[in-house]
Amino acid sequence: MLKNYLNDDWYQILKEEFDKDYFKELESFLDDAYENHTIYPEKSHIFHAFNLTHFIDVKVVLIGQDPYHGQNQAQGLSFSVPMGEKLPPSLKNIFKELLDDVGITKIHGDLEEWAKQGILMINDVLTVEASKARSHRNKGWEHFTKAVIESLNDSDHPIVYILWGNDAIKKEKIIDKKHHIIKGPHPSPLSSYRGFFGSKPFSKVNDYLNQDNLGSIEW
Helix, strand or coil, rough: HHHHCCHHHHHHHHHHHHHHHHHHHHHHHHHHHHHCCCCEECHCCCCCHHHCCHHHCCCCCCCEEEEEEEECCCCCCCCCCCCCCCCCCHHHCCCHHHHHCCCCCCCCCCCCHHHHHEEEECEEECCCECCCCCCCCCCHHHHHHHHHHHHHHHCCCCEEEEEEHHHHHHHHHHHHCCCEEEEEEECCCCCCHHHCCCHHHHHHHHHHHHCCCCCCCCC
């Protein structure tokens, strides 16, 4: 069962979701999908972002669309790829903006260090079929990630949300007004020139965190 892959603190917060009809249907769909198709990420990594960034430690929430659908790319963290893997186009654009914004050059695409600093790196949809982008839309994940955001509305400190792309931006309406929102086009080559480049999200995140005395991110 998927809940067995989620650490205890997040499980205690989200446990009611696993008993809802939508999640039971989602889990049944995924059981069949993993058995008969190539699905990313591996089942054990679906909740990797939550297991790296505990509820109490969340300072930033970075929301993307759905996992990478190429081999050896998705690892359960939005936009991140395992150490040594070739950078996908979206991540290349993220790193270009990172350099332009705060002058930092990344030499690999594994972003676990961001997660360990309090950045919950999730997608709106947490699984995908190989070579079929957005293939697991409207299967139930959107309800689950909505519940994640609603749980974070009860955080005892403001959280900075980074919403990249239309699917992520749709979540804005359920984010409590006490939190900060940075939103813009998805960093994919198809949309990055519509306002992603030059948006300076990384310096904006740290401006908000420092304003709230939460400590900046070492990008």
